[in-house]
Structure formats: C-alpha cells, structure tokens
Amino acid sequence: MSSRPTSVIIPPPEEIVVTSKRVACDGGGGALGHPLVYMDMGEDDHVE
Incomplete structure (x- = not known):
C-alpha cells in the first residue's frame, strides 16, 4: 500500500x-x- 496521503478537494x-x-x-x-x-457585518463587507 502507498503511504502517500490522499487529496481531498474542498x-x-x-x-x-x-x-x-x-x-x-x-x-x-x-x-x-x-x-x-x-450576523452583523459592521464596517466589514463580509461575514464567515
């Protein structure tokens, strides 16, 4: 088996x-x- 990590696309x-x-x-x-x-953005232009 390969020990290489698998890629996960998010x-x-x-x-x-x-x-x-x-x-x-x-x-x-x-x-x-x-x-x-x-959620209130306040002075910003985005929220996460």
Whole structure:
C-alpha cells in the first residue's frame, strides 16, 4: 500500500450577495441545519 496521503478537494464556501449589513442563517434547515443565527457585518463587507 502507498503511504502517500490522499487529496481531498474542498469546495469554496458559498457566497451570497446581499444589500443589508445584517444577515440571518439557519444552516439550510432540516437535520443538517442549525438554529437561526444573525450576523452583523459592521464596517466589514463580509461575514464567515
């Protein structure tokens, strides 16, 4: 067996353009979601 590590390709994060500085996220809902959270960008132009 080879001892070389396998490569895992990680897709870039989803990018959603909004006009508001405050956004909400529920993680997509369903079993894989999370409780609704609000994120405030403040002076920045993005949140992670």
